[in-house]
Amino acid sequence: MKLRRACLLLTLLFTSGCDGVQNALNPAGPQAGRIAGLSWFMLITMSAIYIIVVGALLFALYRSRRREPNLEVHDHQLARVVVVAVGATATFLVALFVLDLMTNRALNALERDDVFTIELTGRQWWWDIAYGDTTSGVYFRTANELHIPVGRTIRLRLASSDVIHSFWVPNLHGKRDLFPDHPSEIFLRADTAGVYRGQCAEFCGQQHANMALLVVAQEQAEFRSWFAQQQQPAAVPTDSLLLAGQRVFEQASCALCHTIRGTTARGTVAPDLTHFASRRELGAGVARNTKGHLGGWVLNPHALKPHVYMPATPLGPEQLEALLAYLESLR
Numbered sequence: 001m002k003l004r005r006a007c008l009l010l011t012l013l014f015t016s017g018c019d020g021v022q023n024a025l026n027p028a029g030p031q032a033g034r035i036a037g038l039s040w041f042m043l044i045t046m047s048a049i050y051i052i053v054v055g056a057l058l059f060a061l062y063r064s065r066r067r068e069p070n071l072e073v074h075d076h077q078l079a080r081v082v083v084v085a086v087g088a089t090a091t092f093l094v095a096l097f098v099l100d101l102m103t104n105r106a107l108n109a110l111e112r113d114d115v116f117t118i119e120l121t122g123r124q125w126w127w128d129i130a131y132g133d134t135t136s137g138v139y140f141r142t143a144n145e146l147h148i149p150v151g152r153t154i155r156l157r158l159a160s161s162d163v164i165h166s167f168w169v170p171n172l173h174g175k176r177d178l179f180p181d182h183p184s185e186i187f188l189r190a191d192t193a194g195v196y197r198g199q200c201a202e203f204c205g206q207q208h209a210n211m212a213l214l215v216v217a218q219e220q221a222e223f224r225s226w227f228a229q230q231q232q233p234a235a236v237p238t239d240s241l242l243l244a245g246q247r248v249f250e251q252a253s254c255a256l257c258h259t260i261r262g263t264t265a266r267g268t269v270a271p272d273l274t275h276f277a278s279r280r281e282l283g284a285g286v287a288r289n290t291k292g293h294l295g296g297w298v299l300n301p302h303a304l305k306p307h308v309y310m311p312a313t314p315l316g317p318e319q320l321e322a323l324l325a326y327l328e329s330l331r
């Protein structure tokens with residue numbers, strides 16, 4: 001009971017359960033739970049060992065300063081202490097190794113009979129997400145915001161289109177690297193609905209730090225409605241301002257790199273923007289997705305994210321206003 005209370009206190013001190021915050025000690029799924037359990041076990045046992053060792057050191061210093069006459073230690077006594085200490089250390093290290101292996105096995109033991117597959121490709125410096133369904137052939141892409149249904153095993157097919165990246169959503173699972181030309185997969189499950197931040201965990205260039213990912217774990221019904229919505233092409237604008245915005249998008253350089261399904265914009269090297277306004281952040285977590293940030297991002301993305309591959313788009317005030325209104329309408 002006391003141990004639980006100490007854990008809780010440490011959790012409160014060092015962690016937080018806020019939305020969109022990454023936190024390995026606030027697990028939202030079985031695998032992160034195993035990792036957190038192992039972390040706590042290691043922290044507590046190693047702290048105890050540290051206290052014992054430092055205590056023994058202080059005790060030895062204290063005894064030597066008092067220069068007690070019967071301080072001489074016989075060789076056989078010393079040998080016994082050394083043997084016991086080495087034995088205890090080796091036993092503890094082996095126990096940790098075994099626990100580590102057990103945790104690793106548990107991480108891979110997620111049931112796989114009803115998996116939901118999503119493709120996740122790392123790119124400098126954003127996450128390309130593709131939802132497919134082999135039976136119905138439904139297929140759409142989105143970026144930087146991974147929606148998953150709660151309580152279901154997710155198979156993430158991982159790939160990279162350029163350099164090595166690493167998928168890491170601490171509230172859900174450990175890390176897994178994404179290699180170019182070497183696809184791999186990882187299975188995970190969220191048991192608690194919420195928004196969990198992920199971060200590329202392998203240095204991948206100048207904007208590695210700004211390669212964040214939001215995982216939105218939703219109850220089944222909510223997820224189904226999101227999924228149905230995302231499959232739709234972008235709504236055809238009827239409003240003249242929005243129509244002008246769509247024209248700007250198609251005629252300026254935007255359409256060369258981005259796709260908006262339902263328009264002539266079919267670029268594939270940058271995020272699919274079909275339902276851009278439904279996303280919480282822009283630039284892979286560099287800013288909240290607000291009109292102000294978006295305007296700054298379009299005119300000069302390098303101010304927010306230096307070295308990003310998106311070029312600045314010089315637009316007049318009317319064009320910009322129309323474009324922003326259009327992009328904001330893509331829910």
Ligand code: CUA
Pocket residue numbers: 122123125164165166200201202203204205207208209211
């Ligand atoms: Cu991608 Cu670091």
